[in-house]
Amino acid sequence: MKKSALLITKSMMAAVMAAMLFAAPAFSRVAYAENNEKTTVNKEETVEEVKEETKEEVKEEVKEEEPNGAEEAQEEILSEYDKAIKEAADARHALQNDPTHVHHYRWIAKMNESESADGTINYMCEECDKVWYFRPYPAYHCFQGDIARQIEVAPENFTVKVKTSLFYSFDKRVMQALADRPDVSLYVSFLKNEYIGDRLSFVIPAGEDTMSLLDANGYAGFIYLGNKYGMTLEEKHEIEEEEAVTEGEDVTTDEGSSDTADKEASDTKKTDKE
Numbered sequence: 001m002k003k004s005a006l007l008i009t010k011s012m013m014a015a016v017m018a019a020m021l022f023a024a025p026a027f028s029r030v031a032y033a034e035n036n037e038k039t040t041v042n043k044e045e046t047v048e049e050v051k052e053e054t055k056e057e058v059k060e061e062v063k064e065e066e067p068n069g070a071e072e073a074q075e076e077i078l079s080e081y082d083k084a085i086k087e088a089a090d091a092r093h094a095l096q097n098d099p100t101h102v103h104h105y106r107w108i109a110k111m112n113e114s115e116s117a118d119g120t121i122n123y124m125c126e127e128c129d130k131v132w133y134f135r136p137y138p139a140y141h142c143f144q145g146d147i148a149r150q151i152e153v154a155p156e157n158f159t160v161k162v163k164t165s166l167f168y169s170f171d172k173r174v175m176q177a178l179a180d181r182p183d184v185s186l187y188v189s190f191l192k193n194e195y196i197g198d199r200l201s202f203v204i205p206a207g208e209d210t211m212s213l214l215d216a217n218g219y220a221g222f223i224y225l226g227n228k229y230g231m232t233l234e235e236k237h238e239i240e241e242e243e244a245v246t247e248g249e250d251v252t253t254d255e256g257s258s259d260t261a262d263k264e265a266s267d268t269k270k271t272d273k274e
Helices: 002-077 080-097 139-152 172-180 222-229 241-248 260-268
Strands: 105-110 119-125 131-137 159-163 169-171 185-193 196-204 219-221 232-235
Touching: 105 131, 105 139, 119 139, 131 139, 139 159, 139 169, 139 172, 169 172, 169 222, 185 222, 196 222, 219 222
Parallel strands: 159 185
Antiparallel strands: 105 119, 119 131, 169 219, 185 196, 196 232
16 A cells, blocks of 8 residues: 555656646746747837937927027127117116216107107216116107217217108207217108108218208208108008099208298197207
């Protein structure tokens, strides 16, 4: 009996060992397959992570380049005229931080961005633009004072540019500013019939006797100045039939006086001076 039991036990052990040997390759293959699958997944995840990291890096590079690109674009947009104006303004403003600078205040008008709105008259330093205080001021007088100021602070041998869709005459302030700066010329672009009509332009050359251009009331109309210095048609405006009568009027004036329409309109805008 003991021998039989021993034989049975040995037989069972042999069967178990045979089964284990038979199953071992299968387990190995399964393990290998699982590892390979895991490896493949890891590779795919790694590729996706690299792609995401690359995208993030590209985004960061674009973000870093955008400000520089915007600054370069702004520099390109600025014309030589605007650059010269900005440099002159920066030089004046730099004086505000100079402890040895002594302020010389006087009243200087400043236009609003909208020509039809009142601007301000500023009690400010004429050398560094520091404003002590200010108050509202009529649009027409701000236009005159602002142009006079631009002429006053213009770089040497410069052409100041004026473009308006509302005003059509200068007063004594602008003519006096040109007389005080004989190296500065003045380019003017305006609408022929005040708010509407063709856009015309002319240039008052540097060194002109501008004070002699004023009429008896102290004004010089744009049509008169254009007839004197040569008018250029910048943009043609097709008018409606009801405007044809106004358009057909003769705007040429005598060389010694401003056009009547400009004079009458200017007279209505007069106010007491400061």
